[in-house]
Amino acid sequence: MATVAGVAVDTGHWIGGERVPAGGGATFTDVSPIDERPIAEIARGGAAEAEAAVAAAHRAFPSWSRTSREERARILHAVADGVEKRIEELAQVETADNGALIRSHRRGVMPRVAHNFRFFADWLLNLGHDDFETRGHTNHVSWDPAGVCALITPWNAPLMLATWKIAPALAAGNTVVLKPAEWTPLTASLLADIAAEAGLPDGVFNVVQGYGAEVGGPLTAHPDVRRISFTGSVPTARTIAAAAAPNLTPLSLELGGKSPLIVFADADLDLAVDLAVEQYDNAGQVCLAATRLLVESSIAEEFTRRFLEKAGRLTQGDPRDEATDIGPQIHRRHLERVDGFVRRARDAGARALIGGGPNEDLGGLYYRPTLFADAPEGAEILTEEVFGPVLTLQTFETEEQAVAMANGTRFGLAATLATGDRERARRVTERLVAGTVWVNCFFVRDLKAPFGGARQSGVGREGGDWSFDFYCDLKNTVTAPWAR
Ligand SMILES: NC(=O)c1ccc[n+]([C@@H]2O[C@H](COP(=O)([O-])OP(=O)(O)OC[C@H]3O[C@@H](n4cnc5c(N)ncnc54)[C@H](O)[C@@H]3O)[C@@H](O)[C@H]2O)c1
Numbered sequence: 001m002a003t004v005a006g007v008a009v010d011t012g013h014w015i016g017g018e019r020v021p022a023g024g025g026a027t028f029t030d031v032s033p034i035d036e037r038p039i040a041e042i043a044r045g046g047a048a049e050a051e052a053a054v055a056a057a058h059r060a061f062p063s064w065s066r067t068s069r070e071e072r073a074r075i076l077h078a079v080a081d082g083v084e085k086r087i088e089e090l091a092q093v094e095t096a097d098n099g100a101l102i103r104s105h106r107r108g109v110m111p112r113v114a115h116n117f118r119f120f121a122d123w124l125l126n127l128g129h130d131d132f133e134t135r136g137h138t139n140h141v142s143w144d145p146a147g148v149c150a151l152i153t154p155w156n157a158p159l160m161l162a163t164w165k166i167a168p169a170l171a172a173g174n175t176v177v178l179k180p181a182e183w184t185p186l187t188a189s190l191l192a193d194i195a196a197e198a199g200l201p202d203g204v205f206n207v208v209q210g211y212g213a214e215v216g217g218p219l220t221a222h223p224d225v226r227r228i229s230f231t232g233s234v235p236t237a238r239t240i241a242a243a244a245a246p247n248l249t250p251l252s253l254e255l256g257g258k259s260p261l262i263v264f265a266d267a268d269l270d271l272a273v274d275l276a277v278e279q280y281d282n283a284g285q286v287c288l289a290a291t292r293l294l295v296e297s298s299i300a301e302e303f304t305r306r307f308l309e310k311a312g313r314l315t316q317g318d319p320r321d322e323a324t325d326i327g328p329q330i331h332r333r334h335l336e337r338v339d340g341f342v343r344r345a346r347d348a349g350a351r352a353l354i355g356g357g358p359n360e361d362l363g364g365l366y367y368r369p370t371l372f373a374d375a376p377e378g379a380e381i382l383t384e385e386v387f388g389p390v391l392t393l394q395t396f397e398t399e400e401q402a403v404a405m406a407n408g409t410r411f412g413l414a415a416t417l418a419t420g421d422r423e424r425a426r427r428v429t430e431r432l433v434a435g436t437v438w439v440n441c442f443f444v445r446d447l448k449a450p451f452g453g454a455r456q457s458g459v460g461r462e463g464g465d466w467s468f469d470f471y472c473d474l475k476n477t478v479t480a481p482w483a484r
């Protein structure tokens with residue numbers, strides 16, 4: 001047990017409805033990004049724990065998969081109730097663990113966690129497909145549960161991204177083994193308590209803590225795992241895809257991005273600036289962030305002036321303070337990685353209009369919001385995901401050029417455009433390579449919509465029917481006309 005922000009959090013695994021302490025006493029230290037102090041010693045799982053969790057999930061599958069949809073939905077709503085009762089505790093623990101703003105956790109993220117469960121519980125009850133006829137034969141499509149799902153998630157929005165997978169996987173009648181990111185293990189452990197209190201049967205949901213290769217490796221190579229859903233980086237996705245290959249385990253991959261925000265001269269400039277500054281949210285640690293500001297030349301000067309003015313008013317500091325706009329980076333190693341990108345960008349000739357280094361006033365893991373201009377074509381800073389508060393500004397002359405620049409990376413997660421011209425929005429949107437396009441808005445998410453990335457931003461889509469498509473084995477039953 002650890003006490004974090006006044007909340008008791010179990011530091012072991014959760015396997016088959018039981019708390020499993022660190023095998024052989026092996027633990028790792030969980031550090032808070034707020035001040036880099038250790039906050040918990042977490043069980044460091046390995047192949048044995050991965051094996052035990054898959055076995056528990058495998059044993060629990062027959063009964064859970066045959067539990068009625070109504071009963072599954074009822075339990076998932078009870079989990080949502082439990083989350084809602086503990087929003088403040090979850091928010092406090094998540095902020096201590098990943099350094100994201102308490103105000104977002106209280107009002108955005110944790111309510112969304114509850115919504116993840118409610119949405120997929122309700123979607124399950126309406127899931128279906130109309131029967132259809134072929135020469136008098138009926139076709140009936142059913143959505144059969146697939147089996148044990150291994151879910152592997154990152155640290156930037158730990159509980160939100162985990163439950164976005166857990167909820168549909170469980171709703172579909174599957175059982176789950178979750179491996180949270182080692183930098184943010186805590187809220188997954190609290191979710192295990194909540195799920196147990198809500199009456200989720202033992203073994204239906206399991207949590208194994210530990211490092212990627214040590215737990216994630218054996219988990220993703222396990223022949224009894226029938227689905228792997230992963231959110232994280234491209235290199236890890238390659239390793240996971242290779243581990244899944246011998247078993248041909250179906251994969252859903254939600255990966256990185258280098259998304260554009262395209263600002264046309266006909267845009268509402270205040271809105272465009274608001275959208276641009278919003279890209280520093282979560283200290284830039286957002287997969288969907290539109291980190292490349294592509295601005296039409298004729299308005300670039302005015303846009304930049306207003307952007308710098310607005311960004312200059314952002315308050316950086318302790319994420320537990322409601323007034324803070326930008327908190328710390330997740331970890332010392334991550335901050336150094338971000339800083340490496342910034343230093344190389346400068347070496348390549350880019351000019352930092354703001355920021356460009358750690359916040360020396362605050363010290364620790366606080367990195368200044370940064371905007372680069374004049375990065376040379378092809379520079380790393382224009383093509384690689386930084387995953388920190390670092391944006392670049394480029395200008396374009398024509399719509400054609402804007403589209404080419406927007407599509408000019410190996411990613412295709414999202415794109416945002418600001419324009420006052422509906423026809424232009426339609427034309428440009430049609431040509432963008434992106435899983436999600438926002439026009440004059442950002443991060444408006446409906447869980448019914450398909451979510452995922454093109455190119456190296458991912459494989460597959462989740463959300464609404466697409467989640468059930470992935471987490472189910474679809475079956476078509478063709479029945480001949482019955483003899484009279
Ligand atoms: N597209 C999306 O929905 C989305 C959302 C959030 C974050 N992301 C991406 O996630 C990345 C940041 O997250 P990160 O740094 O935690 O990513 P990461 O790939 O380093 O780690 C993600 C998870 O994979 C695990 N892992 C590491 N090696 C493994 C292995 N060999 N086998 C199995 N599991 C392994 C880690 O322990 C962690 O739980 C960024 O690229 C970001 O864009 C994408």
Ligand SMILES: O=C/C=C/C=C(\O)C(=O)O
Binds near residue numbers: 157164285445
């Ligand atoms: O950092 C990435 C955030 C992704 C958001 C979602 O996956 C979501 O809203 O479901």
